[in-house]
Amino acid sequence: MGGTSAGGAIPVEAGVRGWVARIRETQWGLVVLALVVGCGAGVGAIFFRELIALFTHLFTGHGDYSAAGHAANPHLPWLGPFFVVAVPVVAGVVYGPLVQRFAPEARGHGVPEVMVAVAQRGGRIGGQVAVIKSLASALTIGAGGSVGREGPIVQIGAALGSTLGRMARVAENRLRILVACGAAGGIAATFNAPLAGVFFAMELILRDYNVESFGVVVLASVTASVIGRAALGSASFMSPPDFHVSHPIEYLSFALLGLLGAVAGVGFTRVLYTVEDVCDRLWRGPEWLRPAVGGLLLGGLLLAVPQMYGVGYPVLQDAVNGGFAIGFLLLLLVAKMAATSLTIGIGGSGGVFAPSLFMGAMLGSAFGMTAHQLAPSVTTAPGAYGLIGMGAVFAGAARAPITAVVILFELTGEYSIILPMMTAIVVAALVSQRLSEDTVYSLKLRRRGVDLDAAPVDPRMTQRVARVMEPVPDPLPGGLPLEDASRLLALSAHGALPVLDGQGAYQGVITARAAAEAMADAESRTDGPHQHQPTAGALTQMPTPLTADMPLADALHILTTTDGTGLPVLNSERTLLAGWVTHQAVLRALHAPAMGKPPAGSIASVTAP
DSSP states (O other), rough: OOOHHHHHHHHHHHHHHHHHHHHHHHEEEHHHHHHHHHHHHHHHHHHHHHHHHHHHHHSSSSGGGGGGGTOOOOTTTGGGGHHHHHHHHHHHHHHHHHHHHOOOGGGSSHHHHHHHHHHHSTOOOTHHHHHHHHHHHHHHHHHTOBBHHHHHHHHHHHHHHHHHHHHHHOOHHHHHHHHHHHHHHHHHHHHHHHHHHHIIIIIIOSSSOOHHHHHHHHHHHHHHHHHHHHOOOOSSSSOOOOOOOOOHHHHHHHHHHHHHHHHHHHHHHHHHHHOOOOOOOOHHGGGGGHHHHHHHHHHHHHHHGGGGSSHHHHHHHHHTTTSSHHHHHHHHHHHHHHHHHHHHTTTBBSSSSHHHHHHHHHHHHHHHHHHHOOOSSSSOOOOHHHHHHHHHHHHHHHOOHHHHHHHHHHHOOOGGGGHHHHHHHHHHHHHHHHHOSSTTTTTHHHTTTTOOOOOOOOOOGGGGGGGOOOOOOOEETTOHHHHHHHHHHOSSSSEEEEEOOOOSOEEEEEEEEHHHHHHHHHHHHOOOOSSSBTTGGGBOOOOOEEETTBBBBHHHHHHTTSSSSEEEEEEEEESSEEEEEEHHHHHHHHHHHOOTTTHHHHHHHHHHO
């Protein structure tokens, strides 16, 4: 009986493997995976929106505090409106350590991380990113962070798509498509905008169009949108005002608004990263504590301008409906730019799409009111300019004109505004291109040395450092005298050695060149060559850290710009040594006979049974 059971299990196991292989390799298998990703993104979007609503009510006692003025929290009435100073701090204490410990890539606005994962990492995104990004972004927005939902939901959906694709072991080109499916599904479900989800994924994430990818991304987006509508309703995201073009000459004012939108979008991009740089320079404490301490500044801003609390869609709708004066609209525009930049600069998690729409609504409404006062007979309602301004500022910041047109159409459901919107958006995109080489998304990557438009890297250079790293050479204690350190460096084959402090933690690297220069300086002293000699710890350098999951192309760039013939590989916390990489190890990887076989001398080849 035992033999029959075992014999019967073999065909079943072979059949399962066959089905998995067909799903992994066939066109219909990719369709099935895309549908599953769309379902996951739709459910994830619903969960994420509910999580934001939960934290917003928990922290403020209101459904959306941005429209509540200086109201008190009913749970803490004795604090009055001053509770907004504390809630960003409380939220920062919670999500700061979570992000730092489990998913540092969840910090910030999310879309650039997905773009670089698709362009340079074969679509690989850690599964934990979806969970940590959900919590961190919901806490940030619920506690007043002036950021949007689209960046987080794109990263959440993309992480779901990447995780499913890696579980099915699909090829890299299909894994990228599944990541785009997740991003499209997230946008589609959270904004009830299936077309916008598709074009966002194609224009910003995949950055190309072909029949296979477009078809499955559409399927994922539609699936997520159906799920989102079942739970959240099918009404348009906004209620637009009545609109009609009064006179053909009015198209000149739409073009002028597009120009102003480009200036505002590029200005927002520069302010965003300037504030981030200032926060980086000023902060000297641990990264996990940064959101809590910075939350005090954010809380002060929210106390002054409570309309900046959270995403702020009710305020945006009021502006389009003509609820504010011109001066106050311009104040809200500047305040949103500052609040969003500060939220991200202190380490908060959230998107920049919704803030760009908010700024566009303020700019467009103020422009529309001014134009209507100057020429009432040839201009339409000011609120229509608010809608057009939303698309113009987003196009100026992200330079994604197709996405801007489609998403504004789907958000409003108003077809008559398409021609004026296209006019403003095209002008905004063209002017933005002349004003700045980068977009709000690509600039974050370029600042890290990542150029998405660069020529493709040799596939062999996309291998991970973990495949080629060698055992760590014997480290030097930080208190070792220079003379002894120099002797050990002379006997070493690496030209550089790691240095540990008294507690055994990684302190840096000492190179043969640094030791030789210090020895020569000691020899030239008049008070004797053995006086005032530094220790190994005093001569250490802290090169750009290598990690096990870093591509060889990045590791080689760091190796060639650093003294010595090798560098240490650190663990994920960047405190302990995990291995050692040399120029020779990279060369062996380049000349390896097969990508699937670890090069000689690597950890993988040494430990393989």
